[in-house]
Every structure is written in structure tokens, then in C-alpha cells.
Amino acid sequence: MDSIEALPPPPPVIPPSVVPEMEPVKKKTILPMARRSCGTKGQKIPLLTNHFSVGFNKASGHFFHYSVAITYEDGRPVEAKGIGRKILDRVQETYKSELGSKYFAYDGEKTLFTVGALPSNKLDFSVVLEEAVSSRNNTGNASPEETNDGDKKRSRRPNQSKKFLVEISYAAKIPMQAIPSAIQGKETENLQDAIRVLDIILRQSAARQGCLLVRQSFFHNDAANFVAIGGGVIGCRGYHSSFRTTQGGLSLNIDTSTTMIVQPGDVLEFLLANQNQKNPASLDWNKAKRTLKSLRVSVAPSNREYKITGLSEQLCKHQLFTRNLKKDNGEVEEIETTVLQYFHDRRIDLRYSGDMPCINVGKPKRPTYIPIELCKLVPLQRYTRSLTNLQRASLVEKSRQKPPERMTSLTTGLKNSNYGADPVLQESGVTIGSDFTQVEGRILPAPKLKVGNGEDFFPRNGRWNFNNKKLVEPTTVTKWAVVNFSARCDTRGLIRDLMRCGQMKGINVEPPFKDVFDENPEFRRAPATIRVEKMFELIQSKLPGKPLFLLCILAERKNSDVYGPWKKKNLSDLGIVTQCIAPTRVNDQYLTNVLLKINAKLGGLNSMLAMERSPAMPKVTQVPTIIVGMDVSHGSPGQSDVPSIAAVVSSRAWPLISRYRACVRTQSRKVEMIDNLFKLVDGKDEGIFKELLVDFYASSGQRKPEHIIIFRDGVSESQFNQVLNIELDQMMQACKFLDDKWDPKFTVVIAQKNHHTKFFQTRGPDNVSPGTIIDSKICHPHNNDFYLCAHAGMIGTTRPTHYHVLYDEIGFSTDDLQELVHSLSYVYQRSTTAISVVAPICYAHLAAAQMGTVMKFEEMSEVSSSHGGITTPGAVPVPPMPKLNDTVASSMFFC
Template identity: 60%
Template sequence: MEKVESEETSGVLPSPPPTLPSAVEPEQLIEPLKRVAISRPGFGKSGRPINLITNHFRVSVNVPDAVFFQYSVSIKSEDNHVVEGKGVGRKVMDRLYQIYYSEMEGKQFAYDGEKTMYTVGPLPQNKYEYTVVLDEVAVKRNGSPSLTESHGETGFKRAKRSFQSKTFNVEISFSAKIPIRPIVLALKGLEADKTGDALRVIDIILRQQAAKRGCLLVRQSFFHDDVRNFVDVGGGVTACRGFNSCFRTTQSGLSLNMDVSSTMILTPGPVLNFILANQNLKDASQIDWGRAKKMLKNLRVKARHNNMEFKITGMSEKACNQQYFPLKVRRDDGTEETVEITVYDYFVNKRKVELSSSAYMPCLDVGKSKRPNYLPLELCSLVSLQRYTKALSSLQRASLVEKSRQKPQERIRTVADAITKYRHDDDPMLKACGISIEKQLTAVNGRVLNAPTLKVGNSEDCIPRNGRWNFNQKKLFDPIKIEKWAVVNFSARCDTSYLCRELINCGRNKGIHIERPHSLIEEDPQCRRSNPVVRVEKMFELLRTKLPSEPDFLLCVLPERKNCDLYGPWKKKNLHEMGIFTQCISPTKINDQYLTNLLLKINSKLGGINSLLSVEKTLPLLKDIPTMILGMDVSHGSPGQSDMPSIAAVVGSRSWPLISRYRASVRTQSPKVEMIDSLFKLLPNGKDDGIIKELLVEFYESSRGRKPEQIIIFRDGVGESQFNQVLNIELEQIIKALELLGVTKLPKFTLIVAQKNHHTKLFQANDPNNVPPGTVVDTRIVHPRNYDFYMCAQNGMIVSFLIQSIGIK
């Protein structure tokens, strides 16, 4: 018979009853939930007042009864294929308006570049079918697989240009009405359907304005082709500065949120220069042409000899002066013959184009698979505003941060000048809605909260100043003892003996007892040229010979401070495969401040506590009611790594009534999926192998057998459109995990969403410095109904966190 332990002695949450009465469904065991966003209960009063301005521009809506009419758009080519390219679609719709202006009674429309267009008021008809012809310039080709010349009495002539016509069939049909009134109701704090739909339409109008100015569009941002906006970050990549603009309903009305934005583009200019920069070379003889071919494929270039644009499809197998192609030439008697000629000879002798550096390099192929068209490298330049979507290296990210930093007053001027320059409200459609935009930044009242006091060792207080706390002359609250540890050095220029002595001395001052390391292990010099994985494996072979047993902790000295290839393989070997805690360092100078920061990390990793909030054990809502705090987030693969699994991580508090100790649980899930799908995971044997069960059991065991009666969830990384998914997918999994553990009365839930990737920025009205840490704004620019606020929690770069609470009643 299976042994059953009581709740008081088992150390785990009680199991559910083995069977349920047939008349009772499992969901009837819990109280029904009403999952709604909390309305704002009031406004904060704590803290000293501060006058601020923000990059919101007040918008007036003077025609509240205006109605947008939505139409479905289908664009097909002559062979009945659907046209999906946004660039082609916009050209077709622009041409359609020019031709059929009168049939549409001159009514302007906003086109999203895909399958939808909007008008203010209806078109004369509900359905239209149009034929649109676009004329495009193309090089005339007479049967040659590459470039063709005609030879007459005057010798060789340049290839002629001809206009190639493309015909498109466009169908427009009415699909829905979107009134602008829901925006007006939302501004009054009233519930209204289709508020988001109306906002999306006027955002599309702004995007169409930018598209007509020739900007690169990236979601709600637009970027101009202006070298003054370019910042070179290395590797052939340039940061292009532009603007992000979107309409938002706020407590004080409708506003246009305008902010500086950046995207990565390939550095425009000569292709050869780009290849050298991309491969970090100075000499063209060292170019890896296989890598260059992969990098250049599908990029657009402009040829200097004819000023035309082409898309790169590949590269020639041979050098320019060895790559032959068949060329038709005309004899003096009028007959034609085909001769073999090199690309180099063709351009130099027949086109009279000077070539100097590309004779011994491959050519760019801008033709089709069975009809190549070769161009010498030095004649081609990369077209501007081509996005770079791969992940930046550590050096590129550091360069981007350093070169694109703006002072607050400079950012204010940039945004204000943009509002004045672009005059968004001059758009005919916005005028038809009675929308006008003020040109002044919005003034708001903020509050600066006092920094929370920390409790450190010897019952001393530590008060953070300017967003920072200093542990100099302080002991840690609960320091650990380090006994079995070692130092490994991957060929870094570091005196590890001196480092260990200073670390032990600093640890003694902080209350950490550190034994002398068992070994100081230097990497074999012969391994330095091996790949990172091999170097890590060799180091572990060396460790096994030096150490009698597995250490509790390893201090690893890396040779490079940034972008070290050893970091990933070393962490994977230690944490994933061996279960050994490790701390990686690459010190430039060893002093007390550096060692103190290092010990704070080490103490936390090994289970110690650096500090507690002084109010941690006295907050009534937390100390009187068993409370569990969860932090949840999902990280995705870098851009361009579409097959990289996403990583879901959840931390749960333990040792109630403390709120400073946590256990982490990590799972992989499908790429690019934001909702966590492993909070509850039912196995075939009926058991739960999900994250929440693991954290609940840890809470129960570390809190003297108490079960959480309220759960506070901090969720990062979700937008407003995903709030309902969090409530209905993730919260539902948490409830199922609780049910399976035998909980019949659910705890109270509070879900708090933290958004840091927004575009609201706060500035001091009469001060050139950043806003002080602790600045909070909960009026005017916040949501008209939901309980949210902006908070700058740190010093330095301006980072405003938008906090939104979703309560479960």
C-alpha cells in the first residue's frame, strides 16, 4: 500500500483526493474569477514634487462624428499572382489614385502597404475593379545572357534603355466602418469598443506620409536617407536615426508620442568598402569571397556606369578578367556573330569604363539563375536604407551606445524640430477628422520618491544615493563561507596570486570567510589557438588532475573584456553539465570597489544575502498573509536566428515572510513565442512537470509549510495587445497547477506588467540633467482608465518604466 503522509509532516503540498464525486466537476472546486484590469483607484501623494515635460504632443479631435471606412485591397499581376511587396503595392495605389481620381470623387485614402485602405467617409461605390499600368526603366537585352552591344558604322554603342510596362489588376471592396467616437469616449475614461482600431487608422495615415517622403518604415518608426542621421558602428553596419510616432489615448486627451528611434542599416557606398569593413580587413587580397557572397545576396546596388539599380543574386566563379560571357556583335556586312569576351574587356574596351581594383576579383551577378548579368565590383555601390537584421556584436553595441548618446536638451530639440518640420496635421485625411497637433511638449507634474533603506550586516542601514548604493565599509547581511574553490586563467594577463590575496582580504571586510584557493590553474599555451569549446574541455581535463573533487565555486579569468568567445562554452560546461557555480572576470584594475562588486555577485550566487529592504519584515500586506512573488519573462533568439528556441524563465520567492530570496526555473519553448507554455505541464502519468509546481513546492518547504494566500506576478516583455493572453493563457496554467496540488480556495492574484520598451521620455523642465532616480508620473500622460504609471528607477540614461496592473477579482 502506498504510504500517505500528512500535510504537516510530508514537506510538500497535500495531494488532491484520489477521486471526485461524479456530480462535481473539477472547475466547481474553485471560486469563479473575474479577470479585469484594475481601474485607477486614485493618485499618489508621496515624494517631493518636480516639474517635468514629456515628448507627448496634445491632439485635438474637432469632428468626433467622423467615420473611417475600411476597404479590402487585392493587387494581382497579369499572371494572376498576388502582389505582396509593400513597395510595389504603394506604387500601384499611388498610380491608381492619379488615374482614377475623379471616379473616387477625389477622396484621399490611407493604404497600409498590404491589403487594407481607409477613407474618411464612404467612396461612391462599395466595390471597384481597376487596371493599373506601371512603367519601369530597364536595360534592353537582345538575347545575350549578360550585356548586349550593337556594332554599326560608328562602332560600339551603349545599351539603350526601354520602358517595360507591368499591368496590375486591383480590386477594392468595402469591409467595415470604424468610427472615431470610441477615441473620444476613451478619453473620458469610458469603456469603448474599437478604440484600438481607430488609433491604428490614424497611425497608418502617419506611416503613409513617411512612405511618400521616401522613408524606410520599420513598424511605427520612419528613417530618412540623410548622412547626418548615420552613425557608423563598425563591421559595415550603420545606425540610422529616425523617429517613432504613434497616437495614444491619455488622461489629458489624445496625444502624439514622438521619439527618437534607431535602426541598423548596411553602410551605403562602394561594395568593396563594405566587404572590407564587414570582414574587418584592410587588404582586399584577404577577402573571404564565400562569406562575401553569402552576405551580399539579395542586396540592392546602383551601378555607376548607367545609374541603374539591381538586386544581387550571386557572384561569378572566376575573376573579372577571366569570366567570359557570349556577346553578339554585328559585322560590317550587317550579319551577327557571337564571340566570347571577358567582363573586364567588355567594360574597358567596349564601354570605355576605367577599372582599376576589381580586375582580379569576382563580379557581382545581378541576373537570373540561367541568365547571369555580371558587373565589376568597383562599379557598384550599396543602395542606402537597406536594413541589417542580424544581431550586433558586443563591440558594435558598445559603439552604438557611445556614439548615439544624446543629452536631454538635445533630445528635446530634436523631437520638437521634427514635429514642426513634418507638420503631420496638414494631411488631408487628418484635417477631415478635425485632428490638429500642438507643437509644444506636454508639461506634467511628477514626484520623486525617497530611496528605500537597505538593511546590511551588523543591523546597519544603507541608504542609496543617486540611484546607487555603496557597500564600502559595510558588511553583507548574510555572508556565505567559501571553502572549496579554484581559479582558472584562460591566458589573461592577470596576477592571479595577487587577485586571490586581495579578494580574501576584501571578503573578510565584508564578512565573507574565504579559504585560500585549492589551485591556481593556468591554461596550456598550446591550447590558445584552439576553438573555444576545445579550450574549455582542455581546461576541465586540467581541473580534474589538479582538484581532488568537484569545487563549489570557480573563479574564471577571461582574456577579453568584451565579446569573449569562451564565455558561452564555459558557462554551459559549468552550469548545465557540471552544476558548478562560476564567476567570470576580466579585470583592468583590481581595487576595493571592483572586488566589492565582485563579491556581491559571488555571495548571491552561492546562496548568501547581500541586503534586505528595511521594511521587508514589516509590510502588513506581506508579513501577515503568506505571499508568493513571481517574476516571469521570455527571451528570444537574436535577429536572424528564427530556429533558436525561446527561453522562458520564472523566479519565485521563498522563505516567506522574506521577499529577497528566490528560486529560478527555466524551460525552452517554440521560437518567438511570448506566452509561457510550460507553467503547467501534465505528463501521461497525471503528474505536473511545470514551472509553477516546482516553485510552489519550494515556497511551501521553505516557509514552514505555509501555502501562498496571495500571489503577486511581475510580467515583463508583453504589450497591451497581449494583456488578455496573459490573463487567459498564463494565469489559467497557474490555476491548473494549484488545482492539481489540491488547492480548493485559490489565492488572490495581482498581475503587474512592466514595459520598458516604450517611447515616453521624461525631462526636467528647467534643468539640463536627466530626471533623478525615483521620479514617478501618474497623471496626464497615463492611460485614461487603467492603473498605470511611469517610473524612472535608476540614474544615468533615461529609462522610464511603464507599470500596468491587472487585477483579478
């Protein structure tokens, strides 16, 4: 039984060989491997998928690629987003004959495509768009809706015409023959370019219908698709549409998609909802200014649109501006007036704007003020700030669709998109079918698990429980205490029930230290770091020594300020294992879930695969094998100063593949590739991978891994080559640096959750069964990929994980590798269900998230590139990750 005291001492370093200085060898670029074969194991089952067949009825031809340059009349480039489509639409309307009566697909920026060539390789056009005038003088102006009295000419011209020059010049041509090749399942040199053109045609088609475009997702202004999620934010349901190359040919993948938009309509109503206020007097106008910036409003009575640049410094009734007043003798006099008075003079009734700032739609030094109640937020404006936990939970709940509901929605979406009527798609000869594609799936049997007392059992429907069962390797919870941060909780009853429940599961939960450490009420409203420090002062004053485990009770379930500083103090400073809870309804199921986490963190195992103690998979259990999970976590939208966090976890104590440790580091913001897997500092490797290899060696009987299986999360297909030639190369270097005669074999698998392929039963309303695998028909024509629904989808529609096998030196058979991936969905120690993606990736995600909360409370003044932070010339240094205390570094602290 492993307690904290029984954890092994820091492991010895793998004896390195002497590495002579060598000439740099030019490495050959590694490319993703091809599929060897399809799997055969499991019960075959017919399924439907949301891919729709694509036809092509054109013998030959080319897509012509043109560059677009749009400038103002004086030659200045037009940089405003969104206006390009209006200008190109006007070109299409005005110059039909000059364009050879051709329609084009425009990407909204600098590129357009036509089917066949335009009449000339270079075409110049000028078009005029009507724009609302904003009459100004140097000291500002009340509203673009009304002009100054002294400017009668302008008041008779409420619209101002703007002239734009458009230059369209030939760039390249793409043979359309790539499309029938794709339909036949063949890849050609121009295939990706041709598919890009088809995707741009879809975007153009949606833009013509007035949709909000978010990459390849399209959102209509239809209230039936809106769900309020709180804070003035609305979840807007739309559709994702993109062309995919598959073994069965080219298909159109359509799925429902959701984005967040700002609540359209009255600006004041939005601000009250956004700040959760009922009284306008309670609004925080500084926060309102940040929230409204760059949003678009339509202004009464003309309904012209403007972009918000800020708010006035004074209230509407006090905000002065200078206006021109024409006297009876024809002279013009400058007078100062308030914005409120200006509108009263024009008999525009303002009921409440006087006591609020005005909205500014001009420039900071040349403001144009509009009273807030004349402004309405226009529809379909994206909300790009990070959601609160409550908003996120509400969005998930309200955007769920059961499989039959989703299928109906997709059929309706395809019909309403009316792609058959799109002129460019018609010219290209592409047709889209209306039926879901049928594929063959296989249901893999659940792996056999081991629990306590040597008992074996098979999970049913991807689930199991510990009723009347004991954990396979229970630990002892000793020298522990309970800490309560002002939560209302029956702590004595909780301790009693935890000990009773632990005994039922085989965990020996000894009585804790006598006192529960309740937070002093006078510190309840103090900063979080102070609350944590005061709590530890209290603990140290009453305990004879350092506890091995602390159970921490928090008052808030998701938004506790204490959580980050508490974890940092325990994991980094003191080396104490800790479990935080925020109990609302305590029962045996809740306590069992808490005990599963505690047992894993203290070195125990809850359940394990039977194959870990058998020769069932010789390439893993008979040859020393380390299994690695990798993920990179990025800051939320709007957090420009938050570094990215790379987390790598690895299995330990081979032949186990259920026990892991983690190594977490910071790296440059928004960088997806992990850049310090191998990192030489003063001739020593201080990278992540060496740390994990040393731990494996120490915990696995002084054996070096001969097989290294890597699972990587969070990368797109365009980054596969970087994973192979940057990350894999670093890991190979780390191995060679430790021992230049050591030559382990690698297998690299990518896991993608962020895709749009779904599967449906051909009969019945239920989700596909756990263990459903698909590796034919709609998979990649050549690459080695498959879809796996390992878990039981209880709500909504199951999202399969898309696995890509990029590299396999180990030489797994297709069935063996798929069985390993499926089995690794059953070793997640926090739950008694199969999970949707392999456990090592989930653990990497958890480790990154937990250390991310710790990072929020790091002192920026402590930033130093000499402690693992990264500095590039002219860049803000990346703060280093706090080092885990040696006592907990090899534990599953993230569990």
C-alpha cells in the same frame, strides 16, 4: 552562514490531496482590471512628457476602409514589397477625378483608408510604371545597362513599361466620432480602429517624404542623423510617432528612435568595413555573398536600381557569358566573352573589378552580371543581422541624448514632420499641438535598507556603497580554486586583494587550493569544449575532491567561446558554483562588485529591505508570499534554429523577498507565452511553477504561499489577455493539482521597457529623480497602469518602466502596490544602485541569458522530446534545457 555544504537537501513535496477526475469547467475569460485610484504618497513635482495634444474639428463622418488587390496584366498577384506605394501613388496622380479628388492613406500592402466614401464601392484602374530592362539570353548577360549588339530595337528602348491592374473594393466604415470620444477620455467600440487609421496616415505622410518606415518609426536620408558603429553598419536616428489614448485625451507620442542601416555608397568599401579588412584580396566572398543578398544597388551610369541575388562563380575577368554579335551581312552570331572584356569593348574603364566576382542582379538560372565598381548601395537599407558586442556598445554610446538635447530634437522632429500639411490628416479634422504635455509626478522616498551589524541606512539618489560597511549576510568562501584560461593576470595579487577586500565586507575568503590552474598553452587554440575538458582533467588530477567554488579568469570580456561550455560543465554536470571575470583594471571597487556576485551565488545576502524584517507591509511580510519574475528570451535576428528560453524566478525563505531561485526551460522558437508552467506527464505535474512552489514550501518553514505576486516582462498590450487566461490559468492549475483545497490569491503586474514615453524636468537639464512615479494624465483612461523611474539616469535620458496591474485578488491599495514595486528595484544583489525594473524580472532575464549561452553548445543529436523538448508535427524538435545539478539548482547561480 550558508556555504554550498550547508544548502538544504532536496525539498519534500507538498503533500497533494487526492484529485478526483472532474468534468472540465468552462472558465470565464479574465479581463485586465480597471484603475481603483491614483497614488498619493511622495513629493509632488511638475514634469513634461513627450506627448502632444490632439484636437478634432469635425462634427461627424466616417473613415472608409477599402481592400486593395494589385496584379500584373496577366492576373498574377504582385508580391514584391515596396512597389505597392509606387503603384498607388500613380493611381492617385492619374485618376484624381475618378477618386472623387480624395486622398487616401495606404498601408503599403492590402488596405487603404479615405475620409468619406470613394465614388463607387468597387473601382478598377490600370497604371504603367517604367522599369529598367534587363536583356537576357539563356546563358546570362553582362549588364542590364548595356544590351546585346544584335538587339537594336531594345537598345533604343532602355526602359520597359510594366502595366499593373489595381482593384479597390469597399470593406467597412469606421465612425470618426471615436476620436472626440477619445479626446474626452472615453473608450468606444471603434476607438482602436480609428487610431489604427490615424497611425497609417502618419506612415503614409512619412512615406511621401521618402523615409524608411520601421513600424511607427520613420528615418530620413540625412547624413546628420547617421553615426557609424563599425562593420559597415550605421546607426540612423529618426522618430517614432503614434497616437495614444490617455486620461487626458488623445495624444501624439513622439520620441527619437534608432535603427541600423547598411553603409550607403561603394559596395567594395562596405565589404571591407563589414569584414574589417584593408586589402580586397583578403575578403571572404562567401560571407560577402550572404551579406549582400537582397540589398539594392544603383548601377552607373544610369543610376537604375536592382536587387542583388548573388555573386558570379568566377572572377569578372574569367566569367563568360554568351552574347549576340551582328555581322555585316545581317546575320547574328553567338559568341562567348568575359564580362571584363565586354565592358572594355564599350570603353568603360574598370580599375579593380577584374579580380573580383561580379554582382548578379538576375535570377540564379538567368544571371545578369555587373562589375562591382559600377554598383553603389542605395541609402536607407536596414541592417537586420545581430550586432556584435562592440557595435552594440558603440550604438548605445553614440545614440545617447541628454534630456535638453532630446527635447530639442523632438521639437525639431515634430516641426519637420509637417503633419499640419498632410491632406488626409487635414480632411480628417485632426490637429496636433506643438507643446509638451505637463503632468504631475510624485517622488517616492527610497526604502530603508539593512546591511551588516544590524545597521540601517537610506540610499541617496538611488545609490549606496559598502564603504566601511559589511554585508548583511556574508558567506564563507571555502574549498575553492582559481582557474586561468590564458589571461594575462597577476593571479597571486588578485587572490590576495580578494581576500583582503572580502574581510572588509565581512566575507571570510579562505585561502584557495595552493595552485592556480593555468591552461596548458598547447590547448589555447583548441575548440572551447576541449579546453574546458582539459582544464577539468587538470583540476581533478590535483585536487583531493570536488571544489565548492571556482573563480574563472577569461582572456576576453564579452566574446569568450569558453564561457558557455564552462558554465554547462559547472552548473549542469558537476554542480559547482562559478564566477567568471576578465579583469582589466583591478581596484577595490571592482573586487567589491565581484564579491557581491560571489556572496549571492554562495547563499549570502548583500543588503536587504528593512521591511523584510518588519510588519511594514503586512500583505507581503505577515502572510506567506511568493514573488515571481517571468521573462522569455528569443534568438537574435537571423538565428532561425534557436529555441526561445523561458525563465521564471521566485522568492524563497519567506519573509525574505531578496533571495530567489530560477527555473529555465526551452520552448518553441519566437513563442512569447510560457507554455509549460503546468505540464502533466504520466499523471504528474512536471511544469515550472510546481518546482518553484515546492522550493518555497521547503525553504519557508513548510508554508504554502497564500499570496502570489507575478511580474511579467516582455509582453505587449495585445497579449495581456493571454497572460491572464493562459499563463495565470496554468499557475492556478499547478496550485490546485498540488492541493485542491488550497486557494492562494494572485496579483499580476506587467513591466514594459519597450515604449516611447519620456519625462523631463520643467526646470534644469537633469533627468527626473529616482523614485519618480506618474499615474495620471498620460496613463490609460481606464486600466490600472503607472510609470516609474526607480533608478538614477546617469547617461542619456531616463527611460521609465511602464507597469500595468492586470489582476489583483490580494487587494493592495494603490500606494502599497506602487511602494512594493519601487522597493523591489532596490533588492538587486549584483549592484549598489536602484535598477530600472523590479529585481525578479532582471533575474529572470539573467537566468535566460546565462542558460542561453549553455544551449549554444548542446549537441543537437541529444534532442529528445522526452526530456523536456517540444515537438509538433512537421516541426524541428526543440532541444531541452540541460538540467541544473541539484547542488546549484536552488542557488542564485544567475547573479
